[in-house]
Each structure stands twice: as C-alpha cells, then as structure tokens.
Amino acid sequence: MYVCHHMTIFRKIGQSKRYGKAIYAISAVLTLAIASLVFFNPYAIPMSILLKLVSIPIIMYLYTTLTKKTEIYFYLNLGISRKEYYFIPFVVEFIGFILFITLIAYLGNAIR
Numbered sequence: 108m109y110v111c112h113h114m115t116i117f118r119k120i121g122q123s124k125r126y127g128k129a130i131y132a133i134s135a136v137l138t139l140a141i142a143s144l145v146f147f148n149p150y151a152i153p154m155s156i157l158l159k160l161v162s163i164p165i166i167m168y169l170y171t172t173l174t175k176k177t178e179i180y181f182y183l184n185l186g187i188s189r190k191e192y193y194f195i196p197f198v199v200e201f202i203g204f205i206l207f208i209t210l211i212a213y214l215g216n217a218i219r
Contacts (some may be wrong), residue, residue: 114186120199126182127196129174133166136199141204142211149212159204163197 113124124131141155179216182192 119187119191119195121184121189122185123191123195123199126179126192129201130166130170130196133169134162134197134204137162138200138204138207142208145208146211146215149215152208152212155208156205159201163201167193167197 116169137159141158144151145155179189183189185194
C-alpha cells in the first residue's frame with residue numbers, strides 16, 4: 108500500500124527543528140560569536156559570511172559522523188528526502204544568520 112506523504116516546505120522546516128536540533132544549536136553558538144564581532148566591526152560582515160560558509164561542511168561532517176544513522180529512516184518515512192534531511196537545517200539557519208548579522212550591524216552602527 109502506497110501512502111503519499113505530501114509535505115509543504117514549511118512542514119519540512121518544522122520537522123527539521125526536531126531532527127536538526129544539534130545543527131541548529133551548534134550553528135546558533137557560532138552565529139552569536141560572529142554577531143558579537145559584527146556588532147563592534149560591521150566591516151567584518153564579508154569575513155563572517157565566509158566563516159559561516161566554511162563552517163557548514165565542518166558541522167555537517169561532524170553531524171553525520173556522530174549521530175545515530177537509524178534516525179534518518181524515521182524522517183524519510185515521513186516524506187523528507189535524504190538531501191532535505193541534511194540541508195534544510197543549514198539553509199534555514201544560514202538565512203537566519205544573514206538576517207541576524209544584518210540587524211546586529213545596524214544596531215552596532217546606531218549605538219556608535
């Protein structure tokens with residue numbers, strides 16, 4: 108019996124909050140550290156984006172090697188592809204990162 112698991116992108120992002128908790132947590136710590144740099148030096152934004160982009164494959168490698176491999180099958184059965192399982196948390200977090208450091212840079216300029 109075939110069951111269609113049609114999920115919208117927003118439901119998939121919601122699911123990623125459950126399976127990608129470690130990715131979101133580690134990325135949030137890095138984002139806060141980078142944001143403090145950007146707050147004091149808005150000209151560091153290009154370097155901080157580069158640092159964030161370099162950190163993504165490192166975090167992904169650590170996540171895929173240190174997590175339980177059986178967990179992915181639960182989410183694949185819910186209708187999330189293997190690529191979505193690994194990439195949605197990074198894409199969502201990177202978009203949040205860009206918005207956050209932009210806000211922090213504006214706040215840093217406003218205060219100075």
